[in-house]
Amino acid sequence: MGRRGAYAKGLAKREEILAVALDVVAKNGCRKATTREIAERVGLTQPGLMHHFGSREELFQEVLRARDLHDLDEFFAPNPRFEGFLEVIRHNTQVAGLVQLYAEYAAEASIAGHPAHDYFVERYAWVRGLIAAAIERAQEEGEMGPEVDIAEAADLIVAASDGLQVEWLHDPTIDMVARLTRVWELLRRSSWPESGVHPA
Template structure:
């Protein structure tokens, strides 16, 4: 049997799932998680309700997939930016501003992350794995800066990573409660506090 034909059904399934996730993003952003329905998502994706259930068992599973997809996109982008030697400050600022364009998805992420802390939650394993992956990646970045002598005396890489993630998540939560709040300036100020400037650069440089 031709290899292309063998791949056909799998490619079609992947494309259909992508259509569903795009439709779900739009539905969640417009109606919120509670207001969105699988039937509305199916309609937007151009399939039947039964067709959607062939790919996802329930709305929780759809939401988890939507958020995981966005997370994967940002993870990939972070590596692209790093390869291009773009400033982490600039990357994070752009990411936060992008998130603010869809506050409903930010809110859903925060709600799901809290709910998934329960071991019995269907997204528990995903969030545990994600948290460890992000923590490990951030700690490694902090260790590189420690080796360059850029962490303040007495601040180890693991603690710097934990503080950074706490500030990042906390600022986003504050913005959800007050969307007039500027969270970029405090984030940059936090960078100034925990990351010493590289040789020959001032404390407000963008090499952090």
């Protein structure tokens, strides 16, 4: 029981740290989210915090992973459609610090040998897969026509979202949801055979 108890306690502490880090980053952005503040709020010293996460890099990567799981559970899994994806984007406007962490860290991690490089490669594939599934569902439900290259359309939506969010960080008046909705409409419009009947 002793070791198992310690292991379970470690897991619980890790969860607590992630929840606090998510909150601190969401409010302050990644540069101002100090490990000191996170450590204080979970009642640990900084070395104590680093016992749970080997490095600041690992902590950030796990914060991003925890955020993806949250968004998946909260928005996309209940509504695995493009609309569910837009709910995630809508939520992003409330957590600018996380969007900033994601954007900066994705760019930073592209350097050869960065410890989070594999994480981002995996994540890109995962997001593209979710969007591709949403497009397939839209086809099944008759919202999207047959003439769409699903992988290509998913790529475009992911790239446009990623690019847009950096613009939005600089200019919060940009309506990401409206812009992505128009991309979806563009894909939808061109997805029907030209001689076919377009839904109203």
